[in-house]
Amino acid sequence: NAGVTQTPKFQVLKTGQSMTLQCAQDMNHNSMYWYRQDPGMGLRLIYYSASEGTTDKGEVPNGYNVSRLNKREFSLRLESAAPSQTSVYFCASSGSQTGELFFGEGSRLTVL
Amino acid sequence: GENVEQHPSTLSVQEGDSAVIKCTYSDSASNYFPWYKQELGKRPQLIIDIRSNVGEKKDQRIAVTLNKTAKHFSLHITETQPEDSAVYFCAASVGGGGGNKLTFGTGTQLKVEL
Numbered sequence: 215n216a217g218v219t220q221t222p223k224f225q226v227l228k229t230g231q232s233m234t235l236q237c238a239q240d241m242n243h244n245s246m247y248w249y250r251q252d253p254g255m256g257l258r259l260i261y262y263s264a265s266e267g268t269t270d271k272g273e274v275p276n277g278y279n280v281s282r283l284n285k286r287e288f289s290l291r292l293e294s295a296a297p298s299q300t301s302v303y304f305c306a307s308s309g310s311q312t313g314e315l316f317f318g319e320g321s322r323l324t325v326l
Numbered sequence: 327g328e329n330v331e332q333h334p335s336t337l338s339v340q341e342g343d344s345a346v347i348k349c350t351y352s353d354s355a356s357n358y359f360p361w362y363k364q365e366l367g368k369r370p371q372l373i374i375d376i377r378s379n380v381g382e383k384k385d386q387r388i389a390v391t392l393n394k395t396a397k398h399f400s401l402h403i404t405e406t407q408p409e410d411s412a413v414y415f416c417a418a419s420v421g422g423g424g425g426n427k428l429t430f431g432t433g434t435q436l437k438v439e440l
Contacts, residue, residue, distance in 0.1 A: 245426075254335070256415060256432040257370065272427065273327070304369065313358050313419065313426050317369040 216240055220305045220318035227295045227325045235290040235321050237305030245308045246288035250301040295325045328353040330418050332431025339406050347434045349416035350398045356418040359399045364413045406438045
């Protein structure tokens with residue numbers, strides 16, 4: 215049982231480049247999330263998908279887009295990366311009954 | 327939207343002592359308050375949560391208390407051990423089921439010294 219899997223684990227981009235972070239969960243969860251983690255800032259919600267077919271903005275959505283491809287997969291796209299998007303990105307999922315978030319291992323992104 | 331403040335940002339205790347981390351929230355509609363632990367280089371993991379219909383919840387050496395009137399909640403760790411060293415995050419949301427938007431505090435780096 216893999217839980218939440220996200221790729222890539224590490225990525226270095228140049229300013230203006232684009233990339234997509236992939237996330238998949240095998241727990242049959244309805245809800246999926248993308249957070250970013252910066253020193254001293256905690257975990258901030260970028261986008262979330264309460265159920266398949268829906269997506270909503272979180273606290274810091276600017277510069278990002280998401281796609282809920284199916285129930286298992288939720289991707290995060292940076293269309294034109296900026297140095298301010300250097301961060302560790304976590305994907306998470308949760309079921310309907312409890313609020314517990316199950317996180318992936320994280321993706322460390324550096325934008326030069 | 328919800329705003330969660332967490333204190334202290336760093337906490338150092340001697341092994342065997344107790345540790346207390348405090349959080350306040352702004353949205354009176356929030357009714358779900360989890361705590362996550364993140365070890366160095368690892369993913370955050372839920373350690374305990376509390377809902378607004380209870381004032382206290384315990385699980386072995388950890389406990390969480392909630393004061394809805396004052397809009398604050400706290401994590402208490404007793405008999406601290408070196409493996410308790412980690413970053414702890416509090417969070418709050420309305421609902422607490424699937425699809426809830428958790429707002430996290432900024433984290434507390436707990437160091438348990440031998």
